[in-house]
Amino acid sequence: MSDAAFTYLLRLGDDRLVLGHRLSEWCGHGPILEEDIALANVALDLIGEATLLLKLAGQLEGNGRNEDALAYLRDAIDYRNALLTELPIGDFAVTIVRQLFFSVFSLLQMEALQRSTNADLAGIAAKAVKEARYHVRHSAQWVVTLGDGTDESHARAQAAVDDLWRYTGELFMADAVDQAVAADGFGVDPSVFAEPWREQIDEIMRRATLTIPPVAYMQRGGRDGRHTEHLGHMLAEMQIVARSNPGATW
Amino acid sequence: MRRALPSREELLEILDTVKDPEVPVLSVVELGIVRDVAASDAGVVVTITPTYSGCPAMHEIETEIRRALALEALGPVEIRTTYSPAWTTDWMTSAAKEKLEAYGIAPPGPADTSELVPLRRRSAAIRCPYCKSHDTTQKSAFGSTACKAIWFCNECRQPFEEFKAI
Numbered sequence A: 001m002s003d004a005a006f007t008y009l010l011r012l013g014d015d016r017l018v019l020g021h022r023l024s025e026w027c028g029h030g031p032i033l034e035e036d037i038a039l040a041n042v043a044l045d046l047i048g049e050a051t052l053l054l055k056l057a058g059q060l061e062g063n064g065r066n067e068d069a070l071a072y073l074r075d076a077i078d079y080r081n082a083l084l085t086e087l088p089i090g091d092f093a094v095t096i097v098r099q100l101f102f103s104v105f106s107l108l109q110m111e112a113l114q115r116s117t118n119a120d121l122a123g124i125a126a127k128a129v130k131e132a133r134y135h136v137r138h139s140a141q142w143v144v145t146l147g148d149g150t151d152e153s154h155a156r157a158q159a160a161v162d163d164l165w166r167y168t169g170e171l172f173m174a175d176a177v178d179q180a181v182a183a184d185g186f187g188v189d190p191s192v193f194a195e196p197w198r199e200q201i202d203e204i205m206r207r208a209t210l211t212i213p214p215v216a217y218m219q220r221g222g223r224d225g226r227h228t229e230h231l232g233h234m235l236a237e238m239q240i241v242a243r244s245n246p247g248a249t250w
Numbered sequence B: 001m002r003r004a005l006p007s008r009e010e011l012l013e014i015l016d017t018v019k020d021p022e023v024p025v026l027s028v029v030e031l032g033i034v035r036d037v038a039a040s041d042a043g044v045v046v047t048i049t050p051t052y053s054g055c056p057a058m059h060e061i062e063t064e065i066r067r068a069l070a071l072e073a074l075g076p077v078e079i080r081t082t083y084s085p086a087w088t089t090d091w092m093t094s095a096a097k098e099k100l101e102a103y104g105i106a107p108p109g110p111a112d113t114s115e116l117v118p119l120r121r122r123s124a125a126i127r128c129p130y131c132k133s134h135d136t137t138q139k140s141a142f143g144s145t146a147c148k149a150i151w152f153c154n155e156c157r158q159p160f161e162e163f164k165a166i
Helices: A003-024 A034-063 A065-074 A092-113 A120-147 A151-167 A176-183 A188-209 A229-244 B008-013 B060-072 B094-103
Strands: B033-041 B042-049 B079-080 B136-140 B148-153 B158-163
Touching: A003 A034, A003 A065, A003 A092, A003 A176, A003 A229, A034 A065, A034 A092, A034 A151, A034 B136, A065 A229, A092 A120, A092 A151, A092 A188, A120 A151, A120 A188, B008 B033, B008 B060, B042 B060, B060 B094
Parallel strands: B042 B079
Antiparallel strands: B033 B042, B136 B148, B148 B158
């Protein structure tokens, strides 16, 4: 088992665990009941996918760490999620624009991973594709509704696009880990998703009457464990019970 | 004296008594969650697959499967979870879909295998399980469980759930 495959699975799993946990913060606070339920459902899908991916990572690592150990007993510096997924939920526009950016990426990524040379990863991806389709539709419809809506909803959606855009580049940045897993067919180099992602986002932005800001610099660091200050606070809350009561069962 | 090992059909009949905790009108066999079952002198091996990656009912379903098989005293029960091929509502039998509708949940249509078309809404309206009208509106693509969506019937003014086709 190569370190690259382990790190690659952590990146896949951490993106979904962290974003799933962020979405769960909306539970009981959604703008309308249906949307409260929708966000909780998407969170459940993402955390479910993360469970499978981190379980596989633990199995391949072979050090006896299961999905719970990887989720609850790692510090922020050991997390490998993209910065986009860890940012605070903001207002509903920030949440839903971030969800669109990630869901379109996730769908492309999972479609490609169905052809992974690792049968377990290919199976997880085949399930995730079905879920990601729903997530893309859900967030795309909302982005169009908000962007092509009232002055207030348009302004908030545009502000969300402006604030989040600089975090989208990291999704497609490939390093030695990506190249290693792509070489043996275990994973896929994420840079190949940049163009189809942009095409789909451009089309949705056009329908939403939103514009993409001219940002030259893209933030990065999450894939190597260099995170924003927000992740540590999120993990503190997410991990407190597991860390205070090691090995507890109920 | 030990009795003969039960056949696959007999085992499936036993598992057919295990209902899905979220959709109690259907069994885990009818839903397509049970993918395989076989008995040997060493016990019973059941292979199951989750409907959705994060389905919280899977643990409960495993417990219920163990309970049902324990009553038959067939030895140790091993439950394996498989993710491939991915679960699809196409595995649901037409009899199961009729039961679902009678229970008040609109059954799934053919699985959605289309390529990504993010903004396309489903063209065919879902039939209201109560008054059978097709004059219905989707209120949310997500419902009380991962496998359901929320609809509203404009004819009988009744909200209802649809088992999502995936």
